[in-house]
């Protein structure tokens with residue numbers, strides 16, 4: 058057994074892809090604990106753990122965002138945000154955040170948001186007299202709204218791993234996502250007042266009605282998705298297919314889509330799904346091992362030894378996930394930690410829906426916390442800003458996000474009121 | 485070590501299959517064997533459990549009847565509506581038809597053996613959000629959650645309609661009105677905390693919900709003669725225990741619902757007969773081969 | 789990147805790379821078809837439910853199996869284009885430093901350790917050899933609503949794994965992706 062951690066570290070520092078790293082370590086552990094014959098479950102395990110109803114919504118929501126972004130929808134969203142909040146002090150900061158809210162409705166990924174928006178916002182904010190690091194930090198921080206407001210790839214993964222209703226998770230994410238946007242805007246307003254950031258002159262801002270009309274197709278998409286879930290017209294999977302259809306139609310409204318663009322979007326979807334699936338496959342092997350060796354029970358006992366119950370237990374989990382988020386990609390941390398910790402949390406009487414919102418939010422904070430803040434990496438790479446200075450500039454935003462996270466833990470109602478109102482069972 | 489993969493929470497009050505597993509494990513332990521209960525999900529889903537039984541990595545599994553049907557669809561006869569009056573009738577049919585031998589002949593190709601069919605709980609009734617159901621006609625405007633095409637056919641035979649919804653989406657489906665109800669054992673709405681929105685239970689006694697107890701053939705055949713006798717004995721003990729439990733649980737399941745504010749419709753013999761008559765159409769809907777249906781109905785009729 | 793010694797049996801290595809490339813070309817198209825199949829079956833499900841109010845039972849299964857095919861073929865696309873998520877970039881120096889080859893060898897070892905047992909147990913059973921491998925076991929089972937042998941769906945597992953091995957071999961034969969870009973999942 059002793060050599061397993063050493064092998065893990067060797068694979069880690071050699072830059073081995075996470076899926077193969079976990080897969081190899083799991084296989085070697087089977088051998089090390091003298092359960093080699095159990096390796097014969099591998100093919101069936103991989104198939105069964107991917108053949109999951111809840112995952113079906115994932116590829117089609119990815120495809121929706123791929124089509125929408127290829128259709129050139131981003132500019133219309135920025136213009137519309139500009140027409141609403143551009144005039145205030147710190148206007149471009151507000152626009153940056155509000156654009157992420159709109160973008161969140163068509164994309165389930167924070168990285169996609171920072172990649173799409175950083176090249177536009179950072180130079181523009183710099184030209185208007187903002188500190189470029191402040192511009193980069195606010196872009197990275199607000200991109201986290203993407204996977205909190207539905208659709209959300211990580212919530213689909215969470216739903217698939219825990220059996221929680223993806224529809225309920227999506228609806229539960231709306232209020233925390235909007236609160237996050239509001240909190241970031243408040244912070245931006247305070248900083249803008251303190252540093253004397255400029256606001257846009259109302260005569261050079263896009264006009265409200267034309268920009269609204271231009272953004273309307275993209276803005277309708279989340280309404281269509283959420284509406285069909287809320288009124289029980291469709292399951293999340295069916296919602297994702299409707300979203301694809303909608304994106305194809307809306308794409309004609311913008312730049313127009315040709316077959317080449319659609320093929321590229323579909324291929325990118327398959328590849329992205331594959332990247333997630335190979336991780337899920339490898340982790341499922343580890344999960345089987347944990348069951349056979351009784352690790353989950355041991356972990357439960359270890360956690361029990363702290364004597365934490367209910368909300369206290371959730372605070373404890375938040376601590377673990379914050380640390381994990383500093384070092385791991387969100388889906389990676391999610392697939393690794395959820396099967397280990399979620400069952401105990403639910404035994405503690407924590408709602409699977411609240412748990413999902415808290416943990417997804419939690420891991421998204423990790424996207425802008427160093428040493429590995431994936432959105433910071435993206436912004437830094439696309440704008441040539443120094444990574445560590447960018448991380449430093451992000452600190453106030455991280456503070457606000459952590460405060461909101463703790464509120465989500467303390468007040469389950471923030472997440473649960475909306476799904477309850479629409480008749481979803483959240484317990 | 486004999487690993488028993490459970491299919492439900494280890495709750496002796498509400499789970500018939502756990503009553504079976506518990507009595508079985510206890511009898512094996514008393515016979516000097518080492519037994520380990522594997523919690524639900526810890527060895528994987530239905531297909532994984534079956535696969536591990538067939539490779540010999542798992543000794544005993546409480547499985548979905550569907551696990552057998554993917555090898556021998558004949559077993560689906562136990563899910564024909566109103567095929568059994570009660571569990572003693574079921575036992576007579578299974579014995580008279582040598583059903584286990586017939587199924588095990590096919591299961592042997594997958595290195596598995598069917599040892600028992602354990603009732604999951606009391607007979608299934610119609611569970612609905614708002615509608616009060618005392619006859620098939622009461623269901624005309626309802627859209628019911630179906631498990632598979634066989635259930636869709638049954639709802640259609642009753643003059644209702646069915647739509648396939650995975651279990652995970654059922655609570656949301658009931659609350660949003662995608663579905664108006666489903667068919668299950670009376671403990672289910674209580675166990676899954678659905679009594680806030682499930683308001684009616686009609687005790688129609690449609691089918692006996694069953695779990696298949698499947699064991700690894702490699703393990704079973706490899707046992708010493710004494711050990712195999714102990715296992716066979718333990719099966720009898722467990723079968724007897726779960727039947728005692730089921731009798732007691734039938735009424736308790738209904739009162740448990742009533743305590744949670746669910747209205748229970750206790751149907752008369754005549755009212756049940758209306759459902760039974762309407763269900764006849766399912767038998768010949770072509771979902772099962774006609775000769776299989778004939779075997780089951782003849783066995784059922786001759787052993788009433 | 790071009791690991792492995794230079795010179796030697798160039799033709800053999802070219803064959804491996806060419807095979808890997810043409811398989812990749814083909815898989816890209818099949819994966820695209822699988823995504824489209826998923827989209828169309830889910831649309832059929834919606835239309836059938838609301839327009840004809842009679843839901844066909846097979847749509848959910850077909851869509852789910854199309855998703856499994858998408859994901860597993862997608863995993864080979866991800867591997868070929870080196871888009872897999874990495875926890876930590878290699879601490880070893882970049883090529884042509886000799887230690888870069890060590891890092892690549894270690895990465896390849898991880899792939900082999902994970903993938904080889906999967907492929908092996910697809911074909912060989914714990915007891916009973918070829919006749920009791922995963923695929924042989926699956927061929928005795930029937931997919932519930934489709935009535936087709938499960939093996940046509942579960943064969944996606946070994947197929948994807950073998951393609952990954954092929955792409956790995958091509959890597960050592962000197963295959964380099966056009967551009968390395970990580971896929972963004974979160």
Ligand code: NA
Nearest residue numbers: 161164203208
């Ligand atoms: Na989103």
Ligand code: NA
Nearest residue numbers: 153157196199
């Ligand atoms: Na933004």
